Amino acid sequence: MSQNILVTGGTGYIGSHMVVRLIESGYTPIIFDNFSNSKPAVLDRIEQITGVRPLLVKGDIRNEQELENLFRNHQIDAVINFAGKKAVGESETDPLLYFSYNVEGTIVLLRVMKKFNVKKFVFSSSATVYGDPGYDEFNEETPLAPINNYGLSKWMIEEVLRKLYKAEPDWSIAILRYFNPVGAHESGLIGEDPNGIPNNLMPFISQVAVGKRAHLNVFGNDYPTRDGTGCRDYIHVMDLVEGHLNALDVLSKGPQLLTVNLGTGGSTSVLELIKAFEKASGKKVPYQICPRRAGDKAAYWTNPSLAKTLLGWTAKRDIETMCKDTWNWQSKNPQGYPD
C-alpha cells in the first residue's frame, strides 16, 4: 500500500519538487503549508506534471491544534519538514521570527508526531551549520559553528533531533545538510519563485537574463579562487529531492539517526555560473564587481562520499543542466507563479 508522506512546506521551492518525485515514486504526499512563501498555483502545476492533485492542508507548523487535526484525520507514515524561513539577512534583523518558525515550529511538529506515534522524520538542514572551518572541502565531521541566526536555527533543530534520538532511540531521523540547491523541474512548470529581491545567486542571474533586473552585483573578485570570485557547490533540486527518496528508503529499515551532506563534490565560481547561464539562455547577464560581503567564505563544497555510502546516492546533473532548467522555468514564467 502507498505510504502517506507529510510534506511540510510542500508548496515551496524544494517541497514542490519533492512532491512531484514522491508521486512519481508511488508515495502519497500530503502537503501542509501556510503559504507564507508560496502560492496555491503550485498545486495546478504539480497536477499538470504528475496527473495527480496532491492533498493540501493549509496551516502553520507552529500551531499544535492544526497539526493535531491533520494527524487525526490522516494516517501518516513519515514526515519531511521543509517548512521554515531561509533568508540569512532577515534572520539577523529578526532573530525571534527565525527561532519561532524554524526551531519552535519543528519542536511543535515533533511533539505532535510523537503523540500520534509517527517517528520517521527527514529534516532540511543546511551547509550554514558549518561556518568557516579554515578549509574548503567540508564533510559531516567538519565542526559545527554557524555564523548567522539562520544557520544557528538549523543547528538548534539538529541538536534537538540528536537529543531526542538519544532519549528515544525508536525514532528514524535523517538530517540532510543541503549545499546550494538550484535548477527546476525539466518541464519548466515548477521552479524557484522568490518574493522580492532574490537572496540567492541563481534566481538573481535568471531574473537579470529575463530582463526583470538590470544587472547582477558580484561581491568580490579578489578571493583566492580560480577567477577571484566565490565558489559554491551547486546541486540540482531534482538531485536533491532524489536524495530524500533514498533517505526515506534507508529510514524504513529501522530506527537510526543519519546526518548527511547533499552536494556534488564540485564547485562553480560566480563568473563560471554567469558564463554557463549565458550559454544556456542565449542572453547576456550584465554584472558589476562590488566589494566583498561580510561573512562570505571564498569557497566551499562537500565531500559527497558519505551520501553515497549511507544513502546510495550521488548527484547526477551538471551545471549546464542546472542553468538550462532554471532558464526553462524562468523564461516560461517571467513573473513567477500567477497569484
Ligand SMILES: NC(=O)c1ccc[n+]([C@@H]2O[C@H](COP(=O)([O-])OP(=O)(O)OC[C@H]3O[C@@H](n4cnc5c(N)ncnc54)[C@H](O)[C@@H]3O)[C@@H](O)[C@H]2O)c1
Ligand atoms: N533553498 C535553499 O537554498 C536551501 C538551502 C539549505 C536548506 N534549505 C532549507 O530547505 C527548506 C525548504 O527551502 P525552500 O528553498 O524550498 O524554501 P521555500 O521558502 O520556497 O519553502 C518553504 C515553504 O514552507 C512554507 N512555510 C514556511 N513557514 C511555515 C510554517 N510555519 N508553517 C507551514 N508552512 C510554512 C512556505 O510557505 C513555503 O512554501 C527550508 O527549511 C530551508 O531552510 C534551503
